[in-house]
Amino acid sequence: MIDMHSHFFPPISQQEAQRFDPVRAPWLAVQKGEAEGHIMVGETRFRPVYRALWDPDFRVAELDAQGVEVQVVCATPVMFGYGWEAARAADWAARMNDRAIEFCAAHPHRLKALAQVPLQDLALACAEATRAVSAGCVGVQIGNHLGDKDLDDEQLVAFLVHCAEQAIPVLVHPWDMMGGARMKKWMLPWLVAMPAETQLGMLSLILSGALERIPESLKICFAHGGGAFAFLLGRVDNAWRHRDIVREDCPQLPSSYCRRFHVDSAVFDPAALRMLTDVMGVDRVMLGSDYPFPLGEQRIGELIRDAGFLAPGDRQRLVRGNAESFFGF
Numbered sequence: 001m002i003d004m005h006s007h008f009f010p011p012i013s014q015q016e017a018q019r020f021d022p023v024r025a026p027w028l029a030v031q032k033g034e035a036e037g038h039i040m041v042g043e044t045r046f047r048p049v050y051r052a053l054w055d056p057d058f059r060v061a062e063l064d065a066q067g068v069e070v071q072v073v074c075a076t077p078v079m080f081g082y083g084w085e086a087a088r089a090a091d092w093a094a095r096m097n098d099r100a101i102e103f104c105a106a107h108p109h110r111l112k113a114l115a116q117v118p119l120q121d122l123a124l125a126c127a128e129a130t131r132a133v134s135a136g137c138v139g140v141q142i143g144n145h146l147g148d149k150d151l152d153d154e155q156l157v158a159f160l161v162h163c164a165e166q167a168i169p170v171l172v173h174p175w176d177m178m179g180g181a182r183m184k185k186w187m188l189p190w191l192v193a194m195p196a197e198t199q200l201g202m203l204s205l206i207l208s209g210a211l212e213r214i215p216e217s218l219k220i221c222f223a224h225g226g227g228a229f230a231f232l233l234g235r236v237d238n239a240w241r242h243r244d245i246v247r248e249d250c251p252q253l254p255s256s257y258c259r260r261f262h263v264d265s266a267v268f269d270p271a272a273l274r275m276l277t278d279v280m281g282v283d284r285v286m287l288g289s290d291y292p293f294p295l296g297e298q299r300i301g302e303l304i305r306d307a308g309f310l311a312p313g314d315r316q317r318l319v320r321g322n323a324e325s326f327f328g329f
């Protein structure tokens with residue numbers, strides 16, 4: 001199995017974080033030798049975490065037990081630094097990418113890293129993506145938006161064109177979720193806003209016509225099965241057919257652009273996976289667990305392994321073959 005969506009967080013000390021931003025830079029609060037700790041932002045506990053997040057040996061032992069041969073790791077989105085002045089964010093991204101490469105170097109055949117980039121500055125983002133890939137990263141991860149700018153923003157489209165031209169695969173991860181004032185409890189930002197953020201990212205690329213300008217060679221994958229995208233695609237097609245304001249920038253039926261996207265398999269329900277493979281195609285869904293967080297798949301690959309509605313060869317594509325082609329492994 002190849003698991004193409006998992007996270008790491010390096011042991012950033014509070015002092016190191018404070019040099020970048022005492023209020024907003026994340027760091028890891030863990031006592032030496034302890035198996036559990038917290039990601040901190042300033043003095044606030046952001047999330048309880050355990051050792052697999054920062055210890056590659058411990059992680060690979062867990063992957064052995066789960067039968068995962070290769071895992072692609074990327075930054076925990078709180079590490080993005082998109083709100084900082086660009087030069088500082090570029091410095092931070094390079095540091096985080098070097099830590100990701102170091103993390104994977106402990107088990108180079110088992111762990112592969114995606115880079116983060118200072119997305120707020122096009123030139124610096126392109127330069128860091130290229131540098132990190134030449135240093136050993138297998139692609140980049142970006143957030144689905146940059147403040148009020150969605151993926152159809154001219155600068156973000158230019159970044160995706162750069163990735164296409166340099167054959168750098170892109171994972172788009174939802175972050176900085178909408179609707180915060182009305183979603184204060186029960187992890188609603190993760191349950192309601194995250195799937196909407198992902199759908200918004202995908203629709204912004206389709207309905208803006210940006211996919212007409214981005215080379216078809218771009219390899220771009222959206223996390224969490226594309227969030228709300230697949231289930232609501234019929235609604236979007238219907239709107240495109242019946243309202244000119246929906247199709248004014250988008251020359252083709254929205255669903256015809258599905259072949260430009262990949263998604264991961266983190267949907268936790270057989271009926272949802274079935275719909276996803278029907279809508280996206282069995283060659284465009286890849287095993288992604290969101291390990292090692294509690295909202296990830298606890299038995300990695302179980303949903304696909306148990307998917308009796310898929311032919312054995314298609315299950316094999318989902319757990320391995322599609323990721324091999326996506327990343328060029």
Ligand SMILES: [Zn+2]
Nearest residue numbers: 007173223290
């Ligand atoms: Zn994730």
